[in-house]
Ligand SMILES: Nc1nc2c(ncn2[C@@H]2O[C@H](COP(=O)(O)OP(=O)(O)OP(=O)(O)O)[C@@H](O)[C@H]2O)c(=O)[nH]1
């Protein structure tokens with residue numbers, strides 16, 4: 001196969017660069033991670049699906065998740081036993097969607113890598129929650145990918161237009177907003193401008209929001225399993241259990257993901273500039289430069305809340321997310337400092353051994 005033929009097969013799975021990167025070693029194979037299992041990966045080389053594993057040293061639990069392959073990553077591999085491949089290196093990512101994983105102790109998790117657009121999927125049923133949408137916008141704002149809000153189940157909701165308008169207001173210029181029936185092909189076709197050939201799009205949202213339904217409608221076949229939501233509270237049943245990158249007929253790639261219970265910030269989100277730019281602009285208009293937006297005269301933030309330009313709940317959520325981001329940032333820097341201390345102690349130990357010999 002010539003390089004240009006190879007490039008065009010890679011484009012089918014989302015390769016965006018004009019040239020191939022130079023292979024780092026003889027027999028190196030380039031592929032994209034399409035499914036992440038607990039101990040192995042399914043990867044695609046443009047022609048076929050292959051099984052791959054990382055080196056055992058890369059599987060240690062304390063390894064930073066950012067260094068481990070994620071769905072959407074481009075990897076260099078070498079042949080291993082049993083027709084499997086060993087992942088040797090990750091190519092630099094042009095974007096990555098991250099959060100602090102639920103339940104675990106502050107571990108960072110990459111939801112998807114090398115994505116162009118994040119579709120934040122939220123049902124217009126009991127799943128509807130503007131504060132949670134602001135949280136998603138905060139993590140997407142840091143990812144390097146564009147944010148799009150997809151409000152599903154518009155066919156089941158009497159005030160879909162009002163709710164869409166409410167979400168448009170909080171999304172501002174950060175994200176386009178759609179309200180649609182995820183089962184309806186012609187309505188879902190409104191998302192086509194984000195699904196151009198070569199684009200990679202990831203779906204995120206709570207369980208039951210309709211991510212797999214949307215994937216199936218875009219595909220035109222029922223590939224992903226879906227499940228009804230609970231009647232009383234619209235909660236889903238965590239039907240999708242792993243992330244998977246799927247080629248769409250139109251030439252884009254879509255990543256379906258399991259529903260998320262919790263979206264915790266990593267500490268790097270510039271929420272003031274991304275998802276809360278409106279509030280940040282107001283803080284610059286307060287009479288006093290160090291206005292705490294409490295009882296000070298001439299406070300532009302309080303004035304905007306009083307006349308309804310900013311919902312009080314939005315301002316409260318802004319304070320909450322900024323506080324959470326700052327706390328996560330502090331934890332991350334303490335973690336880094338401890339790691340650096342450990343390295344320093346090790347180096348000191350080695351120097352002492354050099355000087356005095358091992359005891
Ligand atoms: N009427 C209607 N039903 C929808 C719509 N979108 C999703 N559903 C239904 O909602 C239920 C949950 O949809 P799924 O696609 O399984 O949800 P999911 O986001 O993939 O959930 P997890 O895989 O658990 O994270 C299914 O019964 C779908 O048929 C919609 O726009 N309109």
Ligand SMILES: [Mg+2]
Pocket residue numbers: 211212213224225226239240257258259
């Ligand atoms: Mg699903």
Ligand SMILES: [Zn+2]
Pocket residue numbers: 283286287291292293294296298299300301302
């Ligand atoms: Zn103020």
